[in-house]
Amino acid sequence: FGFKTVPEHMKESLVRGVFSNVASSYDIMNDAMSLGIHRLWKDHLMRSMAPMPGAKLIDVAGGTGDIAQRFLSYQDNNSDKTSSVHMVDINPEMLAEGEKRFAGSKWVQDGRIGFTVGNAENLEFIDDGSFDFYTIAFGIRNCTHPERVVQEAYRVLKPGGRFMCLEFSRVENPVLAAAYDLHSFYVIPKLGELIANDRESYEYLVESIRRFPAQSEFAQIIRNAGFTTIGKGYENLTFGTVAIHSGYKF
Numbered sequence: 001f002g003f004k005t006v007p008e009h010m011k012e013s014l015v016r017g018v019f020s021n022v023a024s025s026y027d028i029m030n031d032a033m034s035l036g037i038h039r040l041w042k043d044h045l046m047r048s049m050a051p052m053p054g055a056k057l058i059d060v061a062g063g064t065g066d067i068a069q070r071f072l073s074y075q076d077n078n079s080d081k082t083s084s085v086h087m088v089d090i091n092p093e094m095l096a097e098g099e100k101r102f103a104g105s106k107w108v109q110d111g112r113i114g115f116t117v118g119n120a121e122n123l124e125f126i127d128d129g130s131f132d133f134y135t136i137a138f139g140i141r142n143c144t145h146p147e148r149v150v151q152e153a154y155r156v157l158k159p160g161g162r163f164m165c166l167e168f169s170r171v172e173n174p175v176l177a178a179a180y181d182l183h184s185f186y187v188i189p190k191l192g193e194l195i196a197n198d199r200e201s202y203e204y205l206v207e208s209i210r211r212f213p214a215q216s217e218f219a220q221i222i223r224n225a226g227f228t229t230i231g232k233g234y235e236n237l238t239f240g241t242v243a244i245h246s247g248y249k250f
């Protein structure tokens, strides 16, 4: 399995290929791999965001739109009809799945959701200081230079804006870590083979999780970009299987 030896400049096109392969089966695979728990993690992200009425969100690596959907529903439940979300994804097929999901919805009719194909590392089509919130869920570990992603997040946020990243992280408890390894190295590639007929893409996903910096290391990357973190800057969910990192642009 050769992704480890791929030169850095080829990573982007490889990631593009992986997500083109998995786009149509992405949602069902997410449920299968995480036993549906990814829904709870995303719900938790939204509750801890607790956006104010009229909030403007940029959801980067937005894929099939799970975060955008939750954000707009959350605001609807609070009788807010003015907040909006701009989804960005490098992969047109993934973004097309997102557009399909919202097609014909009142949110599209009201101009409260937009879609742009673009790279998280270079959001040149977005002006400085445009958004109240920036989210990236299960996307940053696929980027070649995570530190550039965080710098761009800082640029596009308004003063007072908040960066939030939901990402797979490190399970520290050794017993749970062993169980998690088993799941990662045997169950996930097998599910990829059975459901998506694509073992390789899911092996890549597992490897990308292993290679992403641990919680405290990533928190430091966020601070280095200029963000202020509260406390240690992250919250572990499900024993550290995933973490929410957060920082404010003050």
Ligand code: SAM
Binding pocket: 015, 019, 060, 061, 062, 063, 064, 065, 066, 067, 088, 089, 090, 091, 094, 095, 118, 119, 120, 121, 136, 137, 138, 139, 142, 143, 144
């Ligand atoms: N945020 C969605 C969710 O939580 O369901 C989608 C997550 S999916 C695992 C990762 C997404 O990141 C894919 O849609 C992929 O195309 C996108 N992606 C990968 N590299 C990217 C980059 N450099 N810039 C923007 N999007 C990227």
